Amino acid sequence: MxxxxxxxxxxxxxxxxxxxxxxxxxxxxxxxxxxxxxxxxxxxxxxxxxxxxxxxxxxxxxxxxxxxxxxxxxxxxxxxxxxxxxxxxxxxxxxxxxxxxxxxxxxxxxxxxxxxxxxxxxxxxxxxxxxxxxxxxxxxxxxxxxxxxxxxxxxxxxxxxxxxxxxxxxxxxxxxxxxxxxxxxxxxxxxxxxxxADLGRFRPPEGRPTGPVRFLFVGSTVERKGIRELVSSMAQLVERGSKARLRVVGAILDAGAELARAGAPGVEFTGPMRGADLVAAYQAADLLVLPSWEDSFGLVVAEALACGTPVIVTDRVGAADHVQEGVTGWILPAGDAAALADRLSWCDANPERIRAMRPACAESASTLSxxxxxxxxxxxxxxxxxxxxx
Incomplete structure (x- = not known):
């Protein structure tokens, strides 16, 4: 042929x-x-x-x-x-x-x-x-x-x-x-x-984030994306006095709708974002967290890395192939809520170390255009x- x-x-x-x-x-x-x-x-x-x-x-x-x-x-x-x-x-x-x-x-x-x-x-x-x-x-x-x-x-x-x-x-x-x-x-x-990802749109900001650590989740808030485990881990951080915050960007469905109604300490559910607003959300975040039980790829990982934002993913996220442990992010076992809580806690205690990872993240995205x-x-x-x- x-x-x-x-x-x-x-x-x-x-x-x-x-x-x-x-x-x-x-x-x-x-x-x-x-x-x-x-x-x-x-x-x-x-x-x-x-x-x-x-x-x-x-x-x-x-x-x-x-x-x-x-x-x-x-x-x-x-x-x-x-x-x-x-x-x-x-x-x-x-x-x-x-x-x-x-x-x-x-x-x-x-x-x-x-x-x-x-x-x-x-x-x-x-x-x-x-x-x-x-x-x-x-x-x-x-x-x-x-x-x-x-x-x-x-x-x-x-x-x-x-x-x-x-x-x-x-x-x-x-x-x-x-x-x-x-x-x-x-x-x-x-x-x-x-x-x-569109590397012309998703790119690093001029400076680095400052202040308390800001976590970001992007995607529909369905069970498969691990939103329950993520919100639970954030609740543990807040209960210990952390000032870290989690922004959830995406359609508020399924488990996310239930969690939003119940009230989640330290968590802001914004609904979907597009265009410049979405890019700004990636740029302002210290870490993207995608604790999915299953994700064939996870396009948000490529977008976050392109913005210089480190990522936390599970071993059931296809884009984990493009995450270098401790350099551009971390890979956790899917469904391991304790491991997720521990990693969020470590990141909360080490903001300068995760912010120093941003150049490596942006560089790693060069093959993901x-x-x-x-x-x-x-x-x-x-x-x-x-x-x-x-």
Whole structure:
């Protein structure tokens, strides 16, 4: 298959698919990009540097509309069904559209490409699952999401079908790659492609933070992100008289909503931040803390390092591969609340030592740019196209 073959990218939401589409478009390999966001809004407010040709972008506005309808009208426990049904409808739409679309390789995303891959196989196209999460079927997986048994069965069935139809899998980290290998997917057909950050936006501030230590958490406040363990550790610090503070930036959901209602000493829940406000939050923090039970990569780690902010992560965060112990941050066992509390306490007692780590953090982020990701992912796609195995 030619290295200049045409690649279709189809995502029911967006995630990092826009970056993949942009990278492929730059080298003349993108056939079309189908994305489950409103077309007008996506093109009017593209991610920085992403200027895809309008004729190659197909927006599907009803996909996010269905998700929002569930969020606003359905009981909270039915919210995950909105995501699932939206992705399944996108998949059906994409499979039908593929019949009249020329492509040599079809890139799909979890829960949104089972029928698309089936249609691709019927046309003789290769299939690539660009997996944003660890493998659902990893026998060593510790974290299991809380969802209704019926929804869990439906999700698992779709993911099994997608994996069975995938010729290749891309993951965001080596940790995620290993989860697919343990689940039985052939090792030679799983490739780790590290994500990146916008180093033009996320960069170190002019000076260093001063005063009491400021911890930062960025992300949705769901159980999987370890927010309970983090807030509990902060409570212990405050009870001992510490003036350290934790800022929680992101959608206040699930465990975070419960903790915010109950009142968390030393913790400020700000809600989501974007643009310059988010950059300023990273720059003002002494440490980013991401104590996830499971995170395929953890883009916030790359963003924090780019701002010169050290990080505390767990060994179940894919971006831990880019953390140098004691130099740019620390890696703790996932779920070890005592280890997390001890590390926060040490950092609180040694503010100058953690602030001295900032130059090393900024330097370490040089390989985590989106430009570097684009080079890696294009090379990986070309490698897939040159692989004769099906």
């Amino acid at each position: 030619s290295a200049n073959a045409r690649v279709l990218v189809a995502h029911p939401g967006r995630q990092h698919s826009a970056r993949l589409a942009w990278a492929l478009d730059r080298v003349g390999m993108l056939a079309e990009y189908w994305v489950g966001v409103p077309l007008r809004g996506f093109l009017a407010r593209p991610e920085p540097g992403l200027d895809l040709a309008r004729e190659r972008v197909v927006g599907v506005p009803w996909a996010p509309g269905l998700r929002k309808a569930f969020e606003r009208l359905a009981p909270a426990h039915l919210g995950p069904w909105g995501d699932f049904l939206s992705s399944r409808l996108f998949d059906r739409w994409a499979a039908r559209r593929l019949r009249s679309t020329r492509a040599d390789l079809v890139v799909g995303y979890e829960v949104g490409c089972a029928r698309l891959f089936e249609a691709a196989k019927a046309k003789g196209c290769r299939t690539l699952l660009d997996a944003a999460a660890v493998c659902e079927f990893d026998p060593a997986r510790v974290w299991r999401p809380r969802q209704s048994p019926r929804l869990a069965r439906r999700v698992a069935a779709v993911k099994r079908a997608e994996l069975a139809a995938a010729d290749h899998v891309f993951t965001a980290s080596e940790m995620a790659r290993e989860s697919y290998v343990r689940a039985g997917f052939p090792s030679g057909r799983v490739v780790s492609v590290t994500l990146g 989106w430009a570097a990701y684009e080079e890696r992912v294009v090379a990986a796609v070309r490698g897939v196209m040159g692989d004769p195995s099906r």
